[in-house]
Amino acid sequence: MKKIKLLFSIVLFGLIANSCATEELVYSIPKTKNSNQLSKIYTGFPETFESGSKTSYVAADVTLPTGIWNLNDALIGTLSGDRKNGAKSIRIRNTGTVTMKFNSINGASSVSVLHAKYGTDASSSWELWYSINSGSSWTKTGGTITTSSSTLQTATFPMMINGNVRFEIRKISGGTNRINIDDITIDDNNVSVGGVFPETYESGSKTSYTPAAVTLSTGSWYFDNALIGTSASDAKSGTQSARIIDTGKITMQFDVTTGASSVDIKHATYGTDDSSTWELWYSNNSGSSWTQTGSSITTSSTTLQTATFPMIVQGNIRFEIRKITGTAIRINIDDFSITAYNGTGGSGTGGVDGDHIAMGNPSGATTDITNENNYLMEKVQYKLSYNRSKATANWVSWHLDPSWTGAAPRQDDFRADTTLPSSWYQVGSTSYSGSGFDRGHDCPSADRTSSVADNSETFLMTNMIPQAPVNNRQTWANLEAYGRTLVSQGNEVYIIMGCYGVGGTGSAGSANTINNGNITVPSNIWKVLVVLTQGTNDVDRVTTSTRVIAVNTPNINTTGAWGTYRTSVDAIEAATGYDLLSNLSTSIQSTIEATVDNGPTK
Structure with missing residues (x-):
């Protein structure tokens, strides 16, 4: 998992x-x-x-x-x-x-x-x-x-x-x-704390699909193209359940303060309706932005089934169910259950096993949309700090272990990231065309092959940088492959990749920007890999002997073995101003961040 x-x-x-x-x-x-x-x-x-x-x-x-x-x-x-x-x-x-x-x-x-x-x-x-x-x-x-x-x-x-x-x-x-x-x-932000879960939808009443709030035992929920169903055709574990039609949704209008380690939701088709699909989304900034958790769920059974969404969440949390397919087709939702978070983080300032930024948030990125050049975006597959002015990520961070790799094919569905605030410029699939620069992945496609959905998410343009073709296809491709080799040898790896500076040299020559000035071409591309044997309590297991690989290459169209570009974390921090491994104790950071790796490269 x-x-x-x-x-x-x-x-x-x-x-x-x-x-x-x-x-x-x-x-x-x-x-x-x-x-x-x-x-x-x-x-x-x-x-x-x-x-x-x-x-x-x-x-x-x-x-x-x-x-x-x-x-x-x-x-x-x-x-x-x-x-x-x-x-x-x-x-x-x-x-x-x-x-x-x-x-x-x-x-x-x-x-x-x-x-x-x-x-x-x-x-x-x-x-x-x-x-x-x-x-x-x-x-x-x-x-x-x-x-x-x-x-x-x-x-x-x-x-x-x-x-x-x-x-x-x-x-x-x-x-x-x-x-x-x-x-x-x-x-308003007058946050209320939810009542006792599961939410069974037994206490509310709403008989029309017209958008409106409903007071239930856990708190106020907003039903859009949804109602409380009581008919014989409604699948339910009591006398009532939520019924959603078209692309409706039901949204918690309150926070649960205990966090969540998992969410369980019962679901079934309404009456004899055909199958349709829905998703579970979450927000951590009072709804300014939302992120899908887990995979899309297809409801095809006429009897209630349980969909489980494992997670590791601390602090306030609320959820939204979004029905995404099936015009005029209805589904029932019942017994929405949140299991409180009861885990512990690592040493330093935090860090939870498998969290893509368990080793730290390098730039202190936040989900406040006014923080437009250090805007935290949280995908299931990776997390990133987005820079609106540059139209690229400052950095992308992800965890790699065997659970993320499988047989899913490369999707090549490059596309704009519509989860950006809509008033922001969105880089499109053809925005790099004719520039002489590749759409270079931060989190690689081959690091996310456990499902088609996971692989597809790596083709969002917020996960791309204008990268010199030879640098992308040779130097970086070889380093990416080495990271997967480490996993195949029984390791798990925490990876942070980013870029800085202005001006690179692609196949069509040098450029500071592309796409009519909308996208900044970086001068340097860097990556840090923290290598651990597979296990638990990951942050606590990092010691002064842990292998940390730091690489920094110029964004130019020449080849070179990635090992020749090895540097220290300290050097990358000096160039970027970031604190890359901030969740580690300062004594461990002082040792491993000053060290230049000299281990194998294949």
């Missing part, structure tokens, strides 16, 4: 399902009158605008259930041309604004807004801005939204904000064309 560590945290609102995943910044506009109104805890969200009245576009305050809002070149519309979820919605024209004049004191993990064109008006655009200082300054969050539909659509803005926050909608284009805004929802 693969040993993996999954760190979790989840969106307080399942509306992220339809998200325009967006980037958050910090904003600034002049303070308006009354903007220093005292912070308040509000309970009226979503703000539906049903209780207010404002019939003129003249700037004025309106008192609504959530608090006081300022509407500038905006009114509360009640006409047949107003698109609304009820009897009223906001209507904005020109470059109007809708501004909260109160704070949410619990921050925000996401905001969702319904929007549509008014009547037969043409398209126009708007933005969401936020303030964390009661309106003294403002920052745009996410991308610009173009409203082009005459029916209400949902725009979702994932974010990670703590403490006081307020929001403002700014219409920025379209002139006299008008847009409607309705049902503004703020998912």
Whole structure:
């Protein structure tokens, strides 16, 4: 069984399902009158605008259930041309604004807004801005939204904000064309702790597939294209179970603080429906980003089966089930069980066996999307620090033992990584074409052959760097093969690979960037391998005698035996500024990081 560590945290609102995943910044506009109104805890969200009245576009305050809002070149519309979820919605024209004049004191993990064109008006655009200082300054969050539909659509803005926050909608284009805004929802960071698992779905009631939250015995869950089934055709271990249709999902809106060592979920087809497929996802940044855990599950039995997802997770965690195939086909989900984490880490600052960064997080990468040039991305197969400015990873780290190798063929399905924030540039499969540089893997395809899914994940472009072809196909290919040879000899290896600098030489000559300047070509490519005999308590087993191989090559189109490029970890740290093996004790680090390997190369 693969040993993996999954760190979790989840969106307080399942509306992220339809998200325009967006980037958050910090904003600034002049303070308006009354903007220093005292912070308040509000309970009226979503703000539906049903209780207010404002019939003129003249700037004025309106008192609504959530608090006081300022509407500038905006009114509360009640006409047949107003698109609304009820009897009223906001209507904005020109470059109007809708501004909260109160704070949410619990921050925000996401905001969702319904929007549509008014009547037969043409398209126009708007933005969401936020303030964390009661309106003294403002920052745009996410991308610009173009409203082009005459029916209400949902725009979702994932974010990670703590403490006081307020929001403002700014219409920025379209002139006299008008847009409607309705049902503004703020998912705050007032984290709740879940109740006792398993969740049996026996205590809730939801009879329609319309998205809505349901209070269950463990806490609040968000059901999107899902309901609580009670019919004879619903497969269930009691009188009720969750039923999901199309590409629906069910999302925990609370954290479990005990971590998880595994998750068990019962599943079956509904009635006589055909098979369909679903996945389990997790988030560790309040829903700003999500990562799949384990493999996709195909539900084909009419009786409940148990899907088990082994993991090693510490701290807060929440989950989301996503049905990914089967239009109009339904599945039942029941008895969602989380087994608490009860393991122990290694010495130093942590480290769990099999965790891809058990030896340390070299750059202190985080999953905060504002940390755009050191953004932690956690795949089941590897973890990486992504650099938005360079459009490559700073480093990729992975664990290699026999469980990761098998007979799965090379997939060659190079593709953009759509788990990046959607406002970020995404490198595509052809972005390196004609550049003279290979799409060089960080985590190699051949290190992930236990399943087609594992191999496919190595072809995400976030796992690629522009690499000189000879350097990639000879020097590095030989080093990668040697790493697998070590595993075949009874070892397991913790591997970190990265790049730094600007400017390399490929088959078409030298270049600092490719793809119209979007992708930086590195000057150097490095790798560190920590070699252990197969066993447990991996971090604790690293000693001053542990073999550590450090290699640093120039990114040039010439060949050379990888052994000739051996260096020390200290030297790579000096070049990059990273702390590569930070989970080891400082006394061990001081010895093994200063040593240049002189062991065999074949």
